[in-house]
Amino acid sequence: MRGMTPIVKTVTRGMAGMIFLYGIYIVLHGHLTPGGGFAGGVMVAAAFVLVFLAKGSPEAVSEAKKERSSMAESLGILTFWVLAMIGLIGGTFFYNFLTKGKPFRLLSAGFIPLNNIAIGIEVAGALFAIFITLAVLKAGGKK
Amino acid sequence: MSRIVYFIIAYAFWLLLTLSVDWQHLVTGAVVCGLTTMIFGKISISRARKLFQPQRYFWMVLYVLVLLWECLKANFDVAYRVLHPAMPIRPGIVKARSSLKTDVARTCLANSITMTPGTLTVDMNGEGDLYIHWINVKDDDAQHATQMIVKRFERILKRVFE
Amino acid sequence: MILLFLAIFLFLVGLYGVATKRNLIKIVIGLTIMEYATFLILALIGYRQGAAPPIVVEKMGGATFVDALPQALVLTAIVISLATTALLLSIALRIYHKYGTFDVGKIRRLKG
Amino acid sequence: MNLIPLFVAIPLAMAFVMPLFGRLSRLLPDLLGNAATLALAALSCAMINLPMMVYKVGGWEPVNGVPIGIYLVVDGLAVLMLLIINVIGFAVSVYSIEYMRKYTDKARFYTLFLLMMAGMNGVVISGDMFNLYVFLEVAAIASYALVAFGTEAEELEAAFKYQVMGTAASGFILVGIAVLYSLTGTLNMADAGKVILEQGRSQGALFAGALFLMGFGLKAAIMPFHAWLPDAHPSAPAPISAMLSGVLIKAIGIYALCRIFFNVIGLNLTTSYILMAMGALSMIAGVFLAIGQWDMKRLFAYHSISQMGYVVMAIGIGTPLAVLGGLFHLVNHATFKSLLFLNSGAVVYSTGNRDLQKMGGLNQRMPVTGATSLIASMSIAGIPPFNGFWSKLIIILAAVQAGYYGLAALAVVGSIMTLASFLKVQRYGFFGKLRPVWKKVREAPVFMCVSMVLLALLCVGMGLLLLPGVKDGLLDRAADAVTGGTDYSGLVLGK
Numbered sequence: 001m002r003g004m005t006p007i008v009k010t011v012t013r014g015m016a017g018m019i020f021l022y023g024i025y026i027v028l029h030g031h032l033t034p035g036g037g038f039a040g041g042v043m044v045a046a047a048f049v050l051v052f053l054a055k056g057s058p059e060a061v062s063e064a065k066k067e068r069s070s071m072a073e074s075l076g077i078l079t080f081w082v083l084a085m086i087g088l089i090g091g092t093f094f095y096n097f098l099t100k101g102k103p104f105r106l107l108s109a110g111f112i113p114l115n116n117i118a119i120g121i122e123v124a125g126a127l128f129a130i131f132i133t134l135a136v137l138k139a140g141g142k143k
Numbered sequence: 144m145s146r147i148v149y150f151i152i153a154y155a156f157w158l159l160l161t162l163s164v165d166w167q168h169l170v171t172g173a174v175v176c177g178l179t180t181m182i183f184g185k186i187s188i189s190r191a192r193k194l195f196q197p198q199r200y201f202w203m204v205l206y207v208l209v210l211l212w213e214c215l216k217a218n219f220d221v222a223y224r225v226l227h228p229a230m231p232i233r234p235g236i237v238k239a240r241s242s243l244k245t246d247v248a249r250t251c252l253a254n255s256i257t258m259t260p261g262t263l264t265v266d267m268n269g270e271g272d273l274y275i276h277w278i279n280v281k282d283d284d285a286q287h288a289t290q291m292i293v294k295r296f297e298r299i300l301k302r303v304f305e
Numbered sequence: 306m307i308l309l310f311l312a313i314f315l316f317l318v319g320l321y322g323v324a325t326k327r328n329l330i331k332i333v334i335g336l337t338i339m340e341y342a343t344f345l346i347l348a349l350i351g352y353r354q355g356a357a358p359p360i361v362v363e364k365m366g367g368a369t370f371v372d373a374l375p376q377a378l379v380l381t382a383i384v385i386s387l388a389t390t391a392l393l394l395s396i397a398l399r400i401y402h403k404y405g406t407f408d409v410g411k412i413r414r415l416k417g
Numbered sequence: 418m419n420l421i422p423l424f425v426a427i428p429l430a431m432a433f434v435m436p437l438f439g440r441l442s443r444l445l446p447d448l449l450g451n452a453a454t455l456a457l458a459a460l461s462c463a464m465i466n467l468p469m470m471v472y473k474v475g476g477w478e479p480v481n482g483v484p485i486g487i488y489l490v491v492d493g494l495a496v497l498m499l500l501i502i503n504v505i506g507f508a509v510s511v512y513s514i515e516y517m518r519k520y521t522d523k524a525r526f527y528t529l530f531l532l533m534m535a536g537m538n539g540v541v542i543s544g545d546m547f548n549l550y551v552f553l554e555v556a557a558i559a560s561y562a563l564v565a566f567g568t569e570a571e572e573l574e575a576a577f578k579y580q581v582m583g584t585a586a587s588g589f590i591l592v593g594i595a596v597l598y599s600l601t602g603t604l605n606m607a608d609a610g611k612v613i614l615e616q617g618r619s620q621g622a623l624f625a626g627a628l629f630l631m632g633f634g635l636k637a638a639i640m641p642f643h644a645w646l647p648d649a650h651p652s653a654p655a656p657i658s659a660m661l662s663g664v665l666i667k668a669i670g671i672y673a674l675c676r677i678f679f680n681v682i683g684l685n686l687t688t689s690y691i692l693m694a695m696g697a698l699s700m701i702a703g704v705f706l707a708i709g710q711w712d713m714k715r716l717f718a719y720h721s722i723s724q725m726g727y728v729v730m731a732i733g734i735g736t737p738l739a740v741l742g743g744l745f746h747l748v749n750h751a752t753f754k755s756l757l758f759l760n761s762g763a764v765v766y767s768t769g770n771r772d773l774q775k776m777g778g779l780n781q782r783m784p785v786t787g788a789t790s791l792i793a794s795m796s797i798a799g800i801p802p803f804n805g806f807w808s809k810l811i812i813i814l815a816a817v818q819a820g821y822y823g824l825a826a827l828a829v830v831g832s833i834m835t836l837a838s839f840l841k842v843q844r845y846g847f848f849g850k851l852r853p854v855w856k857k858v859r860e861a862p863v864f865m866c867v868s869m870v871l872l873a874l875l876c877v878g879m880g881l882l883l884l885p886g887v888k889d890g891l892l893d894r895a896a897d898a899v900t901g902g903t904d905y906s907g908l909v910l911g912k
Contacts, residue, residue: 005266006268007253010247017183021153021175028171071436071437087476092419092472093426096475106167106168134391137395316588323585340588346592393584404570
């Protein structure tokens with residue numbers, strides 16, 4: 001992988017952070033606006049994928065990075081699981097144990113924002129791991 | 144230094160997104176922008192010092208005007224070529240050389256060339272060589288092409304970015 | 306109703322691709338078309354002509370709303386199809402490493 | 418505190434703890450994985466003899482009698498399926514401690530394995546159509562990855578074929594759910610069943626039924642849709658073959674078929690005939706295809722098609738006795754077919770070979786594997802006192818009782834052919850003269866033997882399920898849940 005032209009690299013340097021920020025915005029406002037954990041997580045993963053595509057150096061695509069993103073995925077899903085289990089201990093599985101707050105405020109809807117964050121981490125980690133896996137597979141095939 | 148600048152830019156972007164000055168949004172924004180700066184701050188901004196030199200902003204405004212003017216001219220040129228029954232075009236890719244040094248300036252130049260109708264930057268290499276697709280190649284020579292396409296933006300861009 | 310039939314037609318187009326194409330990647334594309342047709346069918350079920358988005362705020366009285374449940378189902382189904390497609394593609398890539406081809410006709414070590 | 422969600426929660430949590438901590442020590446994945454399956458098996462045993470339970474996830478109570486949240490329902494049929502899934506799952510996970518050692522990434526294996534368990538448990542306990550679909554996909558995707566786990570050429574090819582078929586089937590199922598939702602306006606199976614009953618069965622419901630038949634038929638590998646199974650099941654590592662053939666096709670194929678056709682759409686004469694025809698076709702054709710095979714695992718895989726044919730045929734007949742026989746055969750098939758695949762795994766582990774022509778006399782070197790495989794073969798062939806005999810007997814009796822003499826005769830023919838093909842397995846594989854090549858072969862390691870012996874004991878003892886006291890608690894209640902048909906909605910919604 002040779003990487004892309006300096007144009008793409010420069011634009012990516014500026015844009016990746018903003019895409020990341022926008023993804024987080026979508027995750028955090030999942031209970032207020034369209035979007036949520038999955039859509040935002042995809043954007044967060046896209047920010048990282050963009051950086052790696054632009055850089056395109058073989059050392060950027062490494063097993064260690066895959067390991068780390070799959071760790072993030074596991075952590076995200078375990079967070080989600082723990083949130084569900086707290087509900088089980090308090091009454092029923094997935095019981096919304098936090099106060100609901102006022103509608104249309106950022107901190108409202110009980111534990112749904114927390115779930116969205118967990119899903120966001122999970123999706124971002126999973127997608128990035130998929131991307132690296134496919135990239136490693138492709139690079140490995142060229143011999 | 145560059146991190147702080149990046150944080151401020153990110154925070155401005157966050158405020159633009161939320162369009163609210165609720166304390167909840169402000170606090171979350173600070174945390175989120177901190178995270179963004181931690182991850183992407185390293186690769187995003189170099190030489191932040193340049194952001195605090197007001198004359199650059201003046202040249203920036205001037206550059207935008209020049210760009211708009213060039214776009215307008217090129218628009219009429221392309222429209223003329225399209226509407227003319229004989230279609231006086233001679234498409235081809237020419238090589239031009241930019242004397243700009245920084246990546247940001249070169250990118251800005253390449254994108255400006257793409258923005259103007261009739262020319263389109265196809266590729267750019269590390270030494271500042273631009274490969275431009277031109278709807279009506281007036282001169283195959285790199286030197287002349289540079290003169291005709293690149294120079295009109297380059298002088299101002301040099302003052303904006305370098 | 307016409308839209309629904311078109312979506313079903315799209316589903317059949319995907320099925321045709323899966324059944325007849327010989328290239329692994331094209332088979333995956335056919336499956337993706339099938340899945341997308343399914344999402345279209347799901348989304349069309351919740352569609353009501355001239356209805357409002359299902360966000361209820363005060364003073365909205367007797368407005369008709371689009372059924373939001375199929376949209377949630379579509380999102381979930383998209384997530385599932387993402388996982389399926391990623392797995393299929395990685396298997397296809399690995400098959401390419403082993404056999405050196407994407408052609409189904411040449412990938413025939415298993416009989417039957 | 419109600420424990421139903423734990424059937425999904427435990428394996429899911431363990432599946433994702435595994436990649437985090439699995440690298441710390443070599444023992445940890447085995448320990449965690451087996452602890453999870455043991456807990457699940459214990460939990461499912463605790464479900465026996467409890468009354469029917471409905472669990473509303475998230476505490477969403479119905480509004481005006483219309484259910485709005487996701488329901489988890491554990492009735493007699495679900496208890497039976499949970500028992501199969503989790504007990505066989507435990508045996509298989511004990512077996513994989515030794516068997517999966519040669520594959521490098523054990524933690525990942527357990528992750529996929531537990532995900533598959535979670536998916537199957539979820540399918541069984543879910544009372545909501547879309548939820549059922551989601552869990553079905555979780556189980557199915559994990560199984561695709563498990564078939565390809567060895568990443569050898571044949572495995573990848575089989576996995577690709579399997580996944581293309583499986584994804585197409587999922588597409589049909591999803592469209593079926595969409596049609597049913599547009600007809601009834603609800604995803605809750607009990608509520609949908611009630612609405613369909615009130616509306617009268619329309620053309621739309623029949624269309625949905627056809628889609629479900631194609632989708633679940635593909636997943637269960639009933640005859641016209643069977644092509645993927647003989648490739649996919651033998652290609653996977655042996656414990657996974659056992660899981661796929663023994664449990665997966667039942668949990669996401671037959672079980673879902675039963676649930677949708679009996680409890681939601683309601684069985685009518687047409688579907689009943691179709692099910693019977695498909696069942697009889699798979700029963701006979703599967704066994705004819707099987708008898709010519711020389712690859713041990715492939716032979717077993719074709720027998721899965723044939724035995725599933727018995728189950729589908731019995732369920733299609735639809736009388737209480739037939740359904741009882743079908744479900745009993747389902748349970749029995751789960752035990753002996755997973756035992757047979759584990760046997761083949763032990764043979765492959767010790768000799769590296771699964772071609773029957775090259776084997777011979779392995780009984781002398783591998784007594785435990787030989788003995789357990791004899792028990793399993795006799796069970797599947799329907800030799801009395803083993804469990805397969807009783808269930809086949811009930812199915813044949815029920816067919817005669819319902820007046821389908823032809824089907825009964827076909828079932829007998831299928832049974833005889835099965836006996837013939839397993840005599841072949843025993844004759845070429847385990848009896849006869851020991852070939853000099855296999856002089857140095859050793860018995861499989863202890864954990865593999867333990868798990869095989871456990872399943873063999875189940876094969877011998879399962880006939881006891883028909884004893885009066887035991888039968889009421891488990892089989893009768895499962896059969897009641899199926900034959901009760903659309904009473905299901907009344908039971909779940911509480912009238």
